[in-house]
Each structure stands twice: as structure tokens, then as C-alpha cells.
Amino acid sequence: MTSTVTTTGATSTVDSLRRHLVGLKMPRALEILDHTIRQLERGEVAPLEALDALLAEEYTGREGRRVKAALQMARLTTVKTLADFDFSFQPSLDRNRILTLAQLEFIDRHEVLHLLGPPGTGKSHLALALGVEAVKAGRSVYFATLAEVIASLAKAEREGTLRERIRFLCRPALLIVDEIGYLPVIPGGGNLFFQLVNARYERGAMILTSNRGFAEWGDVFGDPVVATALLDRLLHHAVVIQIEGASYRLRQHAGLIPENTLARPSTSPSPTAPKRRGRPPKNRSPDQQPNT
Ligand code: ADP
Ligand code: MG
Numbered sequence: 001m002t003s004t005v006t007t008t009g010a011t012s013t014v015d016s017l018r019r020h021l022v023g024l025k026m027p028r029a030l031e032i033l034d035h036t037i038r039q040l041e042r043g044e045v046a047p048l049e050a051l052d053a054l055l056a057e058e059y060t061g062r063e064g065r066r067v068k069a070a071l072q073m074a075r076l077t078t079v080k081t082l083a084d085f086d087f088s089f090q091p092s093l094d095r096n097r098i099l100t101l102a103q104l105e106f107i108d109r110h111e112v113l114h115l116l117g118p119p120g121t122g123k124s125h126l127a128l129a130l131g132v133e134a135v136k137a138g139r140s141v142y143f144a145t146l147a148e149v150i151a152s153l154a155k156a157e158r159e160g161t162l163r164e165r166i167r168f169l170c171r172p173a174l175l176i177v178d179e180i181g182y183l184p185v186i187p188g189g190g191n192l193f194f195q196l197v198n199a200r201y202e203r204g205a206m207i208l209t210s211n212r213g214f215a216e217w218g219d220v221f222g223d224p225v226v227a228t229a230l231l232d233r234l235l236h237h238a239v240v241i242q243i244e245g246a247s248y249r250l251r252q253h254a255g256l257i258p259e260n261t262l263a264r265p266s267t268s269p270s271p272t273a274p275k276r277r278g279r280p281p282k283n284r285s286p287d288q289q290p291n292t
Helices: 002-023 027-041 047-073 095-101 123-136 146-158 162-170 189-200 214-221 224-234 259-263
Strands: 112-116 141-145 174-180 205-210 238-242
Touching (some): 002 027, 047 123, 112 123, 123 141, 123 174, 123 205, 141 146, 146 189, 162 189, 189 224, 214 224
Parallel strands (some): 112 238
16 A cells, blocks of 8 residues: 555656656656666665756756857857867967967957967867857857958948948857958958957957968058058957967978978068057057048
8 A cells, every 4th residue: 555655656756757857848858767767766876866967968968959059150160179189289389378268268358369370280270169168168159261251241231231240240259250361352341341340349359360460461451551450459459379380281291392381481470469468559549440
């Protein structure tokens, strides 16, 4: 009799548990509930442990789905991680500095991180990896190349939706703009990019990667005035990391590449470019528009 009452009580408690897990949308916990109960019945786990394992299983699944969706939203489809990065291959790079950046305080401070260096030195890898860290930590991220950013701004301008597009690109806490300097910027592109940078200035963090030194940005953007205005915003509250090394892509074929191609870093920060933290030029007001 007693045992029947207990079994009935236990059955109704399990039914109630199931209903709650369904109501709370906890499919994974629901899936492993029977297994957990059997473990409890056999005395294989303590009640608290069982409760924790059930919730941990649900949480892990949920986090995995959240991170996957957020990585897609961020366009971080090529997932690179800091764990995959071989720091010994790039001795000019201060590992601790990168690991400190991975704490993501630069995002809270709305700073700009510049990753500079020749092709293949891991700029995109590090930018993506920091983006992945930010997504995991629950920050919103958006990744695009400079050419993609400018093309989308130019399209929006043609369609009369530039303000909305800029607002969209201001939303993520971290905007990563990859490949500054590889492709020529389309006419008017520098101006459009300036409008975005100005809108994000002191409001959101950015990571920028470039194979060209700041002194060359006049050429990159086809307009020295726009380049100066851009650098004014982008070097204030900035962290500049210069990678001086060999291409990881070419590491197995270095012998086939002419010596001067490998040895000469294509980036040379301008004399005014600070090594760590930028200061705005004293004679410019922060809101001064480029004169274009
Ligand atoms: P960059 O953007 O500077 O041109 P990438 O970050 O795209 O170079 O690196 C080129 C390729 O080499 C990528 O597949 C990247 O993951 C890999 N890579 C570069 N540096 C390293 C490194 N130090 N350790 C591991 N992989 C690296
Ligand atoms: Mg790259």
C-alpha cells in the first residue's frame, strides 16, 4: 500500500516535472529526464548533482545554439580561435597583449583596435578570433571587409536608405572591418566610410585590419582629406598592433618567394601614428567634417 502511494506520488511528480520542462521550453532536459531519474533510483548520483546535471545539459545546448546564431548574425562564418593561433610563429606579436584584448574591455571602452601587418600574418585570424570571444561573451558583433561595408553604404545611398544602413552598422557593440588597403576604394567610398566611423565614434568599438601604414591611407581612400578625418577618429582611443613577420600562408613555400617580397613589411606606421594609444591632432575639432 505504502509503496503504491509512493509510486503514484513519484509518477505524478515526474509528470509535473515533464509539464514544467515543456512549459519552460527545456527540450534537452526533458530528453534526459528519464535517464536522470533512473540514475537517481539506482543511487548513482546525489539529488543535487542530478539537478545540476539536468540544468547544465539544457544550458550547454542553449548556449551552443545562441552562439551559433550570433556567429551567423555577426557573419563570423569562418570560425578562427585564439587557441588555434600559433603565437610562436609570430614572435613580434605580444601574446599577453592579445589575451588582454580577449578580455574585451576595449569593447566596453568603445576603442578601436588596429591590426597592421603584411599579408598572411594573422590579422584576419586575430580579428575573427576576438569577434568569436565577443560573441561568446554575449556582445553583438558584425564582420565585413572594407569593400563590403562601402558597397553596402553606396547601395543604401543610391536607394535613399543611407541613414538606416549607418544605424544598422552602429548597432553591434563591435564592428570588424577587414582588409583595408587591399582593394582600391570606389569614388566617394571614403566619404561614406567616414560617415559610418563618425557615427560610431566614441559609441562603439571597432577592429580594423590593414596591410598598409596610416601614412598610406590617403592613397587607400583616394583622398588625403578624408583619410586625415578618418584617422583623426580612428586613432583617438586606439590600440595599434603592428605584426612584423612572415606569412603563415607561405610558411611551407618561403623558398619559392623572392627574398625581398617576404622580408619587407608593407606596413610602416606614419611618424604621427602612436604605437599604443592615439591622441587626436590638437588643431582639429572632433566634429569637423572632411572637406569633400
Ligand atoms: P592576414 O589577414 O594577415 O592576411 P590571415 O589571418 O588570413 O592573414 O592568415 C592566413 C591564414 O593563415 C589563415 O588561414 C590563418 O588562420 C592562418 N594563420 C595565420 N597566422 C597564423 C598563426 N600564427 N597561427 C595559426 N594560423 C595562422
Ligand atoms: Mg586578411
